[in-house]
Amino acid sequence: MRLGWDDIKRRAKAFSEEWKDAHYEKGETQTFYNEFFEIFGIRRKQVAIYEQRVKLLSNRHGFIDLFWPGTLLVEQKSSRLDLGKAQGQALDYVEGIHPTLQPRWVLTCDFQTWVLLDLDTGKELRFRLADLHKHITAFDFMLGRKVSFETQAGVTITAAELMGKLHDALEESGYVGHDLEQLLVRLLFCLFADDTGIFQPKDIFLQLVENDTRPDGSDVGRVLNDLFDVLDTPEDARQSTLQAELNAFPYVNGRLFAGRLRTPHFTQIMRDHLLDAARHDWSGVSPAIFGSLFQSVMDAKERRAKGAHYTTEANILKVIGPLFLDDLRAELAAIIQRKTGRDKALLEFQAKLTRLTFFDPACGCGNFLVIAYREIRRLELECLKALYGDQQIEAALLSRVTVDQFYGIEYEEFPAKIAEVAMWMMDHIANNEINEAFRLNYARIPLKDSAHILHGDALETDWSSLLRPEKCSYIMGNPPFVGAKYQSEVQRAQVRRVAGLGGSGGTLDYVAAWFIKAGQYLQLNRRIRIAFVATNSITQGEQVAQLWPILFDRHGLEIAFAHRTFSWGSEARGKAHVHVVIIGLAHRDHEPAEKRLFSYPDIKGDPVESRHAALTAYLFDARGVANRHLVVVESTRPLSTRPVISFGNMPNDDGNLILSPSERADLLDAYPQMAPYVRPLYGAKDFIDGNFRYCLWLPGADSTIIRSVPPVVERLRRNREYRAASTRKTTKQLADFPGLFGEIRHTEQPYVLVPRHSSERRDFVPFGFCPADSVAHDSCLFIPNANLFDFAILTSRAHMAWLAHIGGRLKSDFRYSIGLVYNTFPWPDTTLAQRAKIEALAQAVLDARAAHPTSSLADLYDPDTMPANLRKAHAALDAAVDRLYRSAPFASDRDRVEHLFGRYEALVNPLERIGAAKNRRVARMAEQNDCSA
Incomplete structure (x- = not known):
């Protein structure tokens, strides 16, 4: 019977009146609580037991006056005894109970005074028996209705893990596919219904599994299928001979329980998994994140294939x-x-x-x-x-x-x-x-x-x-x-x-x-x-x-x-x-x-x-452009008049043309004639981390010298075989030239090296100058014959902002692109005096780096360990470069890129230059008004 609160309150008043003179613990406790449970239409013996033996931490044993596993523990005292001491005794009992059975609520009572403690929240309610009807809704949990409506991620994940264990055991036994999935979904509903008042009284599903199935699990599958049939059958259409334990369940409908499943054959372990799940407090489970149930039975490879990311x-x-x-x-x-x-x-x-x-x-x-x-x-x-x-x-x-x-x-x-x-x-x-x-x-x-x-x-x-x-x-x-x-x-x-x-x-x-x-x-x-x-x-x-x-x-x-x-x-x-x-x-x-x-x-x-008023596709303000739909399109050449940037040199050699420092030293000790043909090789990671590698650089090499060096001849042989075995046509063709890099772009000029990928943690990508006799690896880009001004603009906050907002990412790391970042970046116009100042500030950055000769660029540009002199040098350079774009300072990188976006529009759409300039003036006026406000 589903009672309304008016009925329950009337019953509570009658209960209070009947027991208003009760004071003695031993003689009256059981009758007292049997009748208390009847207030809610619950037969006490279906859910709770008296005098439950429990082992205490002191290795002694105690007896709980009334225990409803997973829900309620009662410590009853005669009148005028200390309820504070009784509550301490009750909490000791809780510690001795298995975690899956520990109650959420503890009631200490001397008949006339009641103290209800919620162990999850620590909140305590104290009242007199005469006022029970005024506080009866605090016992929502008796009906499975004390539900927490906010996210309880820990409770939900535990529930998902418990179901995951049952899933794994069933799957391992050969119960798989559609039947397994349907079984788990039906159990999910039953477990939630058992603790939240859909099934009344609370825990009847737990009691069914615990009391009406064999401990070895052999009949669990049959009992579950019988239950599913009952849940799919209206009460007035059920057999009159249906056992009372099943007939107590309501008609659910909703097609959830329609259709009979292949009977799962449980073992004792599977039954234990189901009981563990049933003893869990599902009233705290958030349906919103129960998708983690599904994820808990998927492996990481499947998650990536489906692109599944579950959500808070x-x-x-x-x-x-x-x-x-x-x-x-x-x-x-x-x-x-x-x-x-x-x-x-x-x-x-x-x-x-x-x-x-x-x-x-x-x-x-x-x-x-x-x-x-x-x-x-x-x-x-x-x-x-x-x-x-x-x-x-x-x-x-x-x-x-x-x-x-x-x-x-x-x-x-x-x-x-x-x-x-x-x-x-x-x-x-x-x-x-x-x-x-x-x-x-x-x-x-x-x-x-x-x-x-x-x-x-x-x-x-x-x-x-x-x-x-x-x-x-x-x-x-x-x-x-x-x-x-x-x-x-x-x-x-x-x-x-x-x-x-x-x-x-x-x-x-x-x-x-x-x-x-x-x-x-x-x-x-x-x-x-x-x-x-x-x-x-x-x-x-x-x-x-x-x-x-x-x-x-x-x-x-x-x-x-x-x-x-x-x-x-x-x-x-x-x-x-x-x-x-x-x-x-x-x-x-x-x-x-x-x-x-x-x-x-x-x-x-x-x-x-x-x-x-409007946002761009890059998720910043569009007021600096005439066309808010403008997007940056890869360009094959720099839109500003700048030096050409190039990809580095690709070895395509399976490591045969690359030498470690020790390999280089051994080779040159034995064959000093190879010195002109061994060059520093700068890869992005090596360059940033301060490591050194070398390469055999043999364009125009004297073949007589090369043939006189057996270790080099052996490396070239291995490289020829590696390339010849390739399935790529271009690589197979390179087998005829085993002494040369697969792709050569070296110019014999000094250059600025640009790592293609850099950590998002860094405020600056560590660009740097490299000598003409070094070789840039294809993990880098390089700008031949670049000067201090080029380096200054590249390493400025303005350029970093463009890279961060317009460039792509590898995972979350910056990915520097020629067509999308370098070629599209709007470089500033300068006078000779401005250029000279910028170059001096760029040199100050290089000098600050040089002041720490034992530190790698990774050390120097780690935001946690960046030296103060280097940070100050960059700040001075950034401020000077910002002033090349406008006199008012930028408030943030987003502010910078919004301004640069307008500059980019003027480069690609000259007819909209006037509109963009007008928008920038309006934007500046708005910024000034904001500042004055």
Whole structure:
């Protein structure tokens, strides 16, 4: 029987009246608590036991007055005894209980005085028996209703791990595939229902497994299948001979338990795993992150192949907050403050909530849908509280928001099923919030509404067949990332087809296809708002010029809000941490006047919000350009008049032409005639770390000398064989020239070496001068005959800002590109005097480096160990270079790159130079006003 709180309160008052004169512990305790449990419609002996023996830390034994495993421990005393001492005794008992059985609540009582302690929160409630009815909702947990509504990641992950153990044991026994996945999803629902009031009384599923199956596990599978049949059968259609333990379960419906599974044959270990999971407190599990259940049974290789990264609630809120939640909250707050027409507006607001629909076309285990549903239900609850106060009104008439407003597509069947169940779990939690607010005991059982989760490939599915665009309000989610080089042939073909770029389809990440497909879908309803998580590579590097013209020009989208790069954490076992952005999009017919931008001074910290009239594809302010849709396109030559930069020399030699310092010393000791042909070789890592390697450099070498040196002849033989064995045609052709590098670009001039990759931790990429007789490895770029001015601009904060915001990344490290970074960088114009000053400051940087001869560039440019004189030298150079661009100082690197972006526009679109200059003047005036304010 499902009792309402009014019934429970009346029973509590009657209980208090009956026991108002009770004082003696031994004679009355058991009857007292049997009747206390009856207040909630629970038969005490079904869930709790008296005089449970427990081993204390002192190696003695004690006896718990009443023990409900995993839920409640009672220490009962006669009147006038010290309840503080009794609570200490109870806590000693807790320490002696197995962790899987330890209770969350401890009650100490002398009949007339009650003290209820929540061990999770440390909160304590003290009251008199006569006031029990006033505090009866504190015993929500008796009905499985004491649910924590905030993220409890630790509880959730433990639950996932427990289920993972059961999964692994069943899979190892040969119970696999669809049946295994369905079994786990059904058990997931039962475990949650057992602790949260869907099943009443609490723990009847645990009791069924513990008391009605054999210890060896041999009949567990049969009992579970019988239970699933019962859960799928209405109460009035069940056999009259059904055993009472099964008949106590409610009819669930929702298709969850439809269809019989192949009977799993459990062992004792499997039964123990199931019992461990059942004893866990599932009331603290967050359905929003229960996707970690799925991840806990996947290995790392599978996660990469699917591009799966599981999500914290905080990060989901970063998506749905600016997408819809913040506006809805503000709207409701304004309505509540109204002086007239308030109730009508509240009813209209609730009706509006029921019309909204939410679509995640890469929903996984439903994390985004679950959190979105929770937040919409909470908004509805706030609306109802404002309408009805604390009146007691029938819950079924109160709540109108349902799970069938939520839609998803998921490639895998198992997570699709988990998503459906997780939505029901969150629906029950939301119902419990209504119960608490309006003193009800209501649950939507049997299930009638379901989230619409389609098992299929989102890139092959017509989204309109699931949800017609005119019915859709918001599209959101965290699509699979999968970089271009990790994509399967099928995935690459999908991206190529969706993007319509022709040829190879570019180098777009897999996630880009979801942005493009959402843009196509939105054309049939331009009011839809979109927000996706993505790798930050779609907002920097070569992908920007491939993706954003499609979104801006083909589909008419604008950036409505964005989170710049931050670290995206996971709640799953083996946590995945990637650097991501969040992009919110709207059609320009309905774009917001103000665009919200969230920036992260610390990528693992909290963001700082700013507001803008328009944002670029690089996620910075667009006021410095005439065309906010401008993207930086790779150029084959420098747009400014600068020296040509080149790739280094590629050995393609399997190490045969490269010498360590000791190998060089041995060779030259034995064959001094080889000295002209052994040169320093600078690779990026060697150059930065201060290591040295050498190479055989044999263009124009005297063949007589080479043949006279057996070790060199042997190296050339091995190199010829290595190249001849290659499957690449060009490498096989190089076998005829075993003494030469595979690609030669050396000029016999001094040069500035540019490492192609450098750690994101460094404030500056360590560029440096190298002598003419050294050879630049192909892990570097080099600028022949570069001078101090060239070095100064390259090492300046202005150039570093351009690299960081426009260049691509390798993981999170800077990736220096000729076509995208060097050739597109807008160099400043200078007078001779300005140039001379800059060169002097550049020399000061080199002198500061030279003052630390035992330190490598890695040491010198580590932000934690960078010498003060070097940092000061760079600061002086940076300030001087900044003044070449404008007189007002830059506030940040983003400020610098916004200015440089306007300069770039003037280089590539000379006709827009005037517009860009005007925008920059307006921007400067705004900055000055900001400063004066």
